[in-house]
Amino acid sequence: MTDTKYQHIDGAWIDGESDEQLTIRDPAAPDDPVITFQQADRQQAKTAVEAARAASDEWAATTPDERDAIFYDVADRIEDNLDSLATTLTREEGKPISSSRAEVSRAAEIFRFFASYARTATGDTVPSNDPETFTYTFREPLGVVALVTPWNFPIATPSWKLATALITGNTVVFKPSSETPMIAKRLVELLEEAGVPDGVLNLVVGPGSTVGDEITTNEQIDGISFTGSTGTGQHIAESVAHRGIPVQTEMGGKNPLVVLPDADFEAAADAAIAGAFGLTGQACTATSRLIVHEDVAAELTDAVVERAKSLSVGPGMDDPDMGPAVSADQDETNFEYVDIAANDGATLLTGGSRPDGVEAGYFIEPTVFGDVESEMQIAQDEVFGPVLSVMEVGDYEEAVSVANDVAFGLSASIFTSDMAAARKFTEQAEAGVIKVNGTTTGSQIQMPFGGMKASSSEQKKEMGQRAYEFYTHEKVVYRTDP
Numbered sequence: 043m044t045d046t047k048y049q050h051i052d053g054a055w056i057d058g059e060s061d062e063q064l065t066i067r068d069p070a071a072p073d074d075p076v077i078t079f080q081q082a083d084r085q086q087a088k089t090a091v092e093a094a095r096a097a098s099d100e101w102a103a104t105t106p107d108e109r110d111a112i113f114y115d116v117a118d119r120i121e122d123n124l125d126s127l128a129t130t131l132t133r134e135e136g137k138p139i140s141s142s143r144a145e146v147s148r149a150a151e152i153f154r155f156f157a158s159y160a161r162t163a164t165g166d167t168v169p170s171n172d173p174e175t176f177t178y179t180f181r182e183p184l185g186v187v188a189l190v191t192p193w194n195f196p197i198a199t200p201s202w203k204l205a206t207a208l209i210t211g212n213t214v215v216f217k218p219s220s221e222t223p224m225i226a227k228r229l230v231e232l233l234e235e236a237g238v239p240d241g242v243l244n245l246v247v248g249p250g251s252t253v254g255d256e257i258t259t260n261e262q263i264d265g266i267s268f269t270g271s272t273g274t275g276q277h278i279a280e281s282v283a284h285r286g287i288p289v290q291t292e293m294g295g296k297n298p299l300v301v302l303p304d305a306d307f308e309a310a311a312d313a314a315i316a317g318a319f320g321l322t323g324q325a326c327t328a329t330s331r332l333i334v335h336e337d338v339a340a341e342l343t344d345a346v347v348e349r350a351k352s353l354s355v356g357p358g359m360d361d362p363d364m365g366p367a368v369s370a371d372q373d374e375t376n377f378e379y380v381d382i383a384a385n386d387g388a389t390l391l392t393g394g395s396r397p398d399g400v401e402a403g404y405f406i407e408p409t410v411f412g413d414v415e416s417e418m419q420i421a422q423d424e425v426f427g428p429v430l431s432v433m434e435v436g437d438y439e440e441a442v443s444v445a446n447d448v449a450f451g452l453s454a455s456i457f458t459s460d461m462a463a464a465r466k467f468t469e470q471a472e473a474g475v476i477k478v479n480g481t482t483t484g485s486q487i488q489m490p491f492g493g494m495k496a497s498s499s500e501q502k503k504e505m506g507q508r509a510y511e512f513y514t515h516e517k518v519v520y521r522t523d524p
């Protein structure tokens with residue numbers, strides 16, 4: 043019998059108690075549902091928070107070696123189950139199986155990397171003006187944290203939030219996207235098998251408006267880490283602003299890739315393609331605006347269009363270059379933006395339709411628009427699909443000004459061999475992550491990650507040392523011995 047127990051509260055796997063069911067569909071074959079189960083309701087979310095609260099003191103008191111042993115074990119378990127986890131991920135999210143395998147491996151890497159934080163996390167000893175008084179700082183866990191995640195990296199994003207929250211001694215209520223609960227459940231099962239005690243990690247699967255709202259607004263929550271759309275993130279931040287708790291919101295992007303005339307042309311074209319169409323454009327750091335100097339615009343645009351046309355599109359399990367959109371809603375959004383761009387006067391250079399021969403599934407061809415101007419909606423809104431806008435500029439100054447002319451500020455890249463221009467760009471681009479001669483996508487876990495402007499609350503970035511700081515309070519001590 044198919045396992046429909048998707049709620050994990052105080053160590054028990056139980057059925058959801060809401061009246062609403064959730065049906066998971068393979069985005070490459072949506073007519074054939076994978077599983078249907080009952081969602082959690084608000085009361086279950088409340089119970090999950092209470093369970094996390096009850097487990098909090100004991101977990102915070104575990105020693106670093108106890109916590110890191112669990113993390114090394116879970117990393118091994120993730121690797122041992124790599125094939126089945128990757129298949130689960132591709133079946134519900136749709137991405138090519140090789141991308142799913144890479145993401146699952148990344149999850150193992152994340153747990154191993156953050157395991158070391160249990161032992162190396164430090165405070166400061168600071169010289170004191172009073173020889174009798176010892177002055178120092180130390181960090182302690184926040185307590186109970188709510189983790190809310192989207193569907194596009196459905197094992198990597200939960201892993202970096204869970205790893206940093208748990209290793210620093212917090213207990214967790216985790217709400218994954220309702221598009222990708224299957225991989226979330228598998229991850230929680232592996233953490234439980236590795237030895238995470240009952241109540242320390244609770245999973246609730248249900249609507250954002252009830253379950254998500256409860257776990258973020260509940261007064262027993264001491265911190266929130268959210269990744270998702272800007273609208274939801276800002277709503278959560280506003281709902282809890284009066285409490286003054288740490289709230290991390292990593293949100294949307296409209297990421298520019300700037301190409302100057304002295305750039306490595308082939309590398310720039312490859313980066314544009316990888317950034318725009320890798321993961322079907324469903325990355326917060328996806329390249330959605332290719333801002334090209336007029337001297338090379340025609341040549342680069344032709345190269346990008348040719349490459350886009352040559353990409354294979356198909357079911358993730360066939361490992362194509364590009365899989366389907368995640369859901370019917372995202373599929374509709376993709377086609378809506380094709381119409382919006384065309385109506386606003388942009389020129390469709392390639393794509394914009396379902397690939398030939400597709401009978402089912404949320405597929406769209408890799409799509410490139412030319413003649414895009416900054417004031418057009420297609421140049422401003424996050425599509426979150428494989429739709430690239432090419433924008434021509436006269437010089438470096440105009441390129442930066444166009445790059446910054448959006449509400450978002452997540453990732454930005456410049457291709458140039460002029461290192462003075464590159465340095466200026468790192469200073470002038472309004473983005474939290476800046477690449478020189480690299481794709482707008484991709485990050486390393488030891489580096490902090492996060493955006494500016496409407497892309498992030500900027501409280502503390504995720505990953506690296508900053509993540510450790512987000513999940514802990516700093517206490518400042520003046521100790522005078524009697």
Ligand code: NAD
Nearest residue numbers: 191192193218219250254255270271274292293294295326
């Ligand atoms: P979304 O905002 O619709 O949902 C994100 C999560 O929030 C889901 O789990 C959802 O159920 C939950 N949620 C919805 N309403 C809520 C509420 N009122 N209270 C609490 N939780 C609520 O986003 P999505 O469609 O799942 O993901 C796509 C978006 O995520 C894109 O905008 C993308 O750019 C962004 N994203 C950002 C990053 C980043 O690091 N900046 C990374 C990946 C994705």
